Amino acid sequence: MPIPIGIVGSGASESSAVVVLYDGMEKEVKNESLVLVRNKNGANVLAVCRGGLGINESLRTGAYTPGVAYAKSRRIPSSVKEYFLFKLQVIGEITENGISQNRMIIAPTSIVELFTDEDSPMHYLGKSELFIGHYWGKPNWKVPVLKEYINYHIGVFGVTGSGKSYLTRYEIIPLLRNAGYDVIVMDWKGSDYAPYFEPTFTLDQIKIDNMTVVRYFGALTKNFHYIDREENPVAAAVETALRQVEWRGRDPAESRQLVLQKAKQIILNSPGVKEDTKTLQLNRLESSFEIITEEEFERFLGTIEPWEIVQKVKEKGVVVIDMSKGIKEQKLSVFIAITKYLKRLMERKQTLNIALVIDEGPQYAPWQPRGIERDTTDMIIDLCALGRSYGLSIVILSQGMAGEIGLNAAVRRNLNTQFIGRIHPLDVEEAQKLAASYYISPETLLTLPEGHFYFLGRMNPSPIPLLISFQLR
Ligand SMILES: Nc1ncnc2c1ncn2[C@@H]1O[C@H](COP(=O)(O)OP(=O)(O)OP(=O)(O)O)[C@@H](O)[C@H]1O
Numbered sequence: 219m220p221i222p223i224g225i226v227g228s229g230a231s232e233s234s235a236v237v238v239l240y241d242g243m244e245k246e247v248k249n250e251s252l253v254l255v256r257n258k259n260g261a262n263v264l265a266v267c268r269g270g271l272g273i274n275e276s277l278r279t280g281a282y283t284p285g286v287a288y289a290k291s292r293r294i295p296s297s298v299k300e301y302f303l304f305k306l307q308v309i310g311e312i313t314e315n316g317i318s319q320n321r322m323i324i325a326p327t328s329i330v331e332l333f334t335d336e337d338s339p340m341h342y343l344g345k346s347e348l349f350i351g352h353y354w355g356k357p358n359w360k361v362p363v364l365k366e367y368i369n370y371h372i373g374v375f376g377v378t379g380s381g382k383s384y385l386t387r388y389e390i391i392p393l394l395r396n397a398g399y400d401v402i403v404m405d406w407k408g409s410d411y412a413p414y415f416e417p418t419f420t421l422d423q424i425k426i427d428n429m430t431v432v433r434y435f436g437a438l439t440k441n442f443h444y445i446d447r448e449e450n451p452v453a454a455a456v457e458t459a460l461r462q463v464e465w466r467g468r469d470p471a472e473s474r475q476l477v478l479q480k481a482k483q484i485i486l487n488s489p490g491v492k493e494d495t496k497t498l499q500l501n502r503l504e505s506s507f508e509i510i511t512e513e514e515f516e517r518f519l520g521t522i523e524p525w526e527i528v529q530k531v532k533e534k535g536v537v538v539i540d541m542s543k544g545i546k547e548q549k550l551s552v553f554i555a556i557t558k559y560l561k562r563l564m565e566r567k568q569t570l571n572i573a574l575v576i577d578e579g580p581q582y583a584p585w586q587p588r589g590i591e592r593d594t595t596d597m598i599i600d601l602c603a604l605g606r607s608y609g610l611s612i613v614i615l616s617q618g619m620a621g622e623i624g625l626n627a628a629v630r631r632n633l634n635t636q637f638i639g640r641i642h643p644l645d646v647e648e649a650q651k652l653a654a655s656y657y658i659s660p661e662t663l664l665t666l667p668e669g670h671f672y673f674l675g676r677m678n679p680s681p682i683p684l685l686i687s688f689q690l691r
């Protein structure tokens with residue numbers, strides 16, 4: 219049974235109230251404690267305590283009172299006129315089918331009760347077979363989630379060491395599996411997931427399509443010495459060469475020579491181009507190939523095709539792409555090769571039931587994308603839009619929320635469920651927006667312990683954020 223802790227004070231509304239605590243209850247009630255308000259005006263209301271206050275009338279500050287004089291002379295003023303308050307934020311009215319928006323004013327003098335460890339109020343949030351972690355400080359209170367919003371995409375935010383990868387590994391991936399999704403994990407560092415799941419693929423095993431290889435070469439050579447992103451004849455010649463010669467499955471030096479010679483031929487034979495233009499193009503090709511070394515060719519000799527990876531994930535449930543060995547552009551190229559295939563399937567109206575976990579999100583979709591990052595950012599936005607219709611869930615982890623340290627704004631807008639852990643001081647402005655809407659103070663967000671996250675958005679049956687944590691197994 220919940221235990222009575224106090225009564226609602228004056229000034230309550232339908233969405234918030236203040237509870238005046240019974241004597242001693244200030245030692246029981248904590249920030250984020252869940253309470254039941256027995257609203258005298260109607261139904262029972264579920265609410266969360268956010269922002270406590272201790273008041274002693276004999277010790278008012280801001281003016282020279284007798285209490286202040288007492289304190290100054292090292293004496294303790296009376297605690298007779300001392301009391302404690304907690305602000306309550308209403309989660310909703312409790313109905314038979316879960317929680318609904320509370321529309322009744324909460325009557326002052328309504329009794330407020332605190333849920334004890336044994337009687338979890340989580341079932342009031344609605345019936346669900348899927349859960350994530352547990353409510354803050356209550357290992358037995360499994361937090362329900364709404365399955366139908368999984369493919370409205372998920373964002374996990376928090377500074378380095380706040381527990382994003384752990385949350386994903388211990389909670390989000392199992393949740394996705396329970397919800398019927400197969401999971402492809404892009405493990406940027408290769409240490410967060412690759413050691414814990416099977417099978418894993420390394421970058422050099424995966425076959426990259428020719429167009430993406432050209433984009434990669436373009437990123438290396440400043441677009442073959444043309445203005446960034448401009449279509450250009452040298453890139454076109456290299457792409458055609460890659461298509462026309464059998465360059466995979468050979469010695470890297472040999473395949474590089476083959477492609478280079480073929481591209482030269484294509485430029486020389488292109489009809490209607492002036493001789494000096496051709497010379498310029500050949501020069502750009504030659505100098506680009508000084509950067510595109512054998513080593514670069516070696517990166518692309520993999521033979522496992524994206525469709526095989528998708529087949530594997532359907533078979534095994536989870537597949538990890540270990541991206542630890544490789545430079546950034548190569549990692550992004552592999553990402554593009556795989557997601558291109560997923561995108562094509564969805565464009566053919568195929569439902570995927572696949573989740574794509576992207577750790578270190580800003581590497582793919584930063585605030586201001588450059589080079590290949592623009593392709594990956596656009597790709598993620600497309601995947602988000604298609605995914606809502608064709609069962610692809612995107613899960614993105616990021617150290618920052620907004621601005622320079624954050625995730626691209628257009629991508630972030632697509633993440634309708636968010637887990638927010640300890641934030642970076644640079645994100646304080648972002649945190650203030652949350653603070654204003656939900657009484658969560660920026661200080662709280664700046665100091666959350668590792669493994670603690672506010673859960674908010676579409677997958678959360680509660681309209682206001684809930685503080686969750688999880689246990690390491
Ligand atoms: N629920 C938890 N309980 C206890 N410890 C935890 C919990 N979650 C995470 N930790 C601790 O926090 C550490 C950092 O977690 P994790 O690697 O997930 O951080 P991260 O947010 O992914 O950081 P980065 O951005 O650097 O990748 C872990 O090594 C673990 O010790």
Ligand SMILES: [Mg+2]
Pocket residue numbers: 382383384410577
């Ligand atoms: Mg991490």
